[in-house]
Amino acid sequence: MKVVVTIQHPGHVHFFKHAIDELQSQGHEVHVFARRMGVNLDILDAAGIEYEVLAGESDGLASLAKVQATYEARLLARARTIQPDVITAIGGVAAAHVARLVGAESVVFYDTEHATLIKSLAYPFADRVVTPECYDGDAGSAQTTYPGMHELAYLHPERFEPDPSVLDDAALDADDDFVVARFNGWGASHDVGEGGFEDVTEVFDRLEATGAEVVFTSEEPLPDEYQDRRMTVAPERMHDLLYYADAFVGEGATTAAECAVLGTPAVYVNTLTMGYTRELEEAYGLLYNFDGADRHEAAIEQAESILGEYDDAKWAERRERLLDDVVDVTDVIVAEVTGETAPESRLQRAAPT
Template identity: 60%
Template sequence: MRVFVTIQHPAHVHFFREAIAELEAAGHEVSVFMRDVAIAADLLESYGIDYEVLAPTSDSLPSLARSQLRYEIALLRRARREDPDVVTAIGEPAVAHLSTLLDCRSVVFTDTEHATLQNRITFPFADRVCTPEAYMDDLGDEQVTYPGFHELAYLHPDRFEPDPSVVADAGIDPDERLVVLRLVAWDALHDVGGGGFADARAVVDELERHGTRVVITAEADLPPDLADRRATVAPEDMHHLLAHADLFVGESATMAAESAVLGTPAVFASTLELGYLEALESEYGLVVNTTGEDRQAEALRQASSILADHDGIDWAGRRERLLADCVDTTDVILSQIADSPAKRPAAEVDAPRPVAEQR
């Protein structure tokens, strides 16, 4: 098969990289396209994945519209030249629109309910929309659900093993208590109107009061008095740090879920609510969601409680229960791509494989 994969965010590189490697090893032709996102490009290069940039990034709604149009035209031109069988992405409108114009199928993955504008212009045109079972919305006949999380596409134990040398190389004493703090920029389209912590300095002070070392990963510049706490590990090595940490605290839903599936408890502080984080809290006790107006105070209260009782809680056991309930998400990606070799009406789609269930 010829498969197009499009990347809009660094997390999408992680999500698709194992599937790309397996498709290519099986002799399929995979082309990767993206917008000009520096960290995503760095990740692709670090994993040895060839890619082509089709459009610049955008920093406003008007520029987003221009960038999207440019991206869709460029992707359409590549598709007319290369004739893909399947086009796939996480929540990307272009692949769904492409499949309505050409004889190829679109497989769209998503776990983000609040990306309402993006979802509205993507889902009606997609041949298949794949979501975790925890996804809160019913998307109709084209929706396929599976027992798992996006993060298990690359952090399932069959695909990832923590490397303690990464922690040592970062100058972190393996015996010291470690908290990873994540601060986001809140400039992504689906984050508009959202918010997390009000005072990063106060968050660090409270966490360090418990005798922990705080390492910060942030999308924007840190204030001078926190700059020395910025993580020094490469982006592709961050998961080794999360696996070693005693606790994750932050505004990133993806990193909260990554921590959870690695067995590291996470406290998520944000106005945003997501089905997969709710499931990681209610079903497995690996995430605490703090979304109200007093979320900073509540997040710090929950973090303090976890740090105080950390050694008395069987985090590894909670993770094992999660893994027993879930599938390797890369297997879902591969099965959905393999199940979509040619353009067919939705009513004629074969029954999905056991790892996923069509609604």
């Protein structure tokens, strides 16, 4: 088969990287196209994936439509040359449109219910929309589901083994207590009117008062006094660091879910919640959603509680319960793209105990 994979967000690289490798190892011809966004090209390079850049990064919502149109037009031109059998993506606006025009099948993966613009532009044109079972919405007759979350395409134990040397890169010792914090830029189309923490200074002060070190990543500039806490590890090593952290506190849903599936308790602070963040809280107790008017104070108090009575065995047991119920999502990706059946042993839920 000829397969086109389109990449926009850095997280899309992680989601598809193992599937790309497996598809190529099966003899399929895989073409990867990207739009520059954040560190996504750095992660592609680190993963050893060959790719072609079709468009640059947008400068906020005002230029997003123009950049997206450029990306879609160039993808169409390349697809007409390649004549792929399948075009796949997360979100998949360009993938679904271009596939229709070149006679390819489009396979769209998605997990973000509130991204109404993307859904309205992609879902009606997609041949298949693949979502987690916990997705809170109806994607129409093209929808198929699987037990799990996107993050299990690259953080399932079949795909990920943490490397403790990341602690040296982060200037941390093995016995250090530390928290990873993430602050959003609120520039995405689905972030308009939403919010997270009210006072970043209080977040740092109260978390550090527990005795934990705080390392952070932020899409917005923070005061100079915090720059010595900015994360310094390479983007492709972020998940190693998340595994060894004592907790995550932040406004990014993907990073919160990544921590949760790794067994690192996650405090997610955002007026937007998703089906997968709610499932990770309600079914497994690995993530705490704070989306109400009191989210700032309530989230900090929860983080203080986690750090004050940290019990590694408790979080490990909760992670094992999760892993008993979910699948290696890379198997799902490969199966959906090729039209084959994923390995039964990995797609079968564990029997209740």
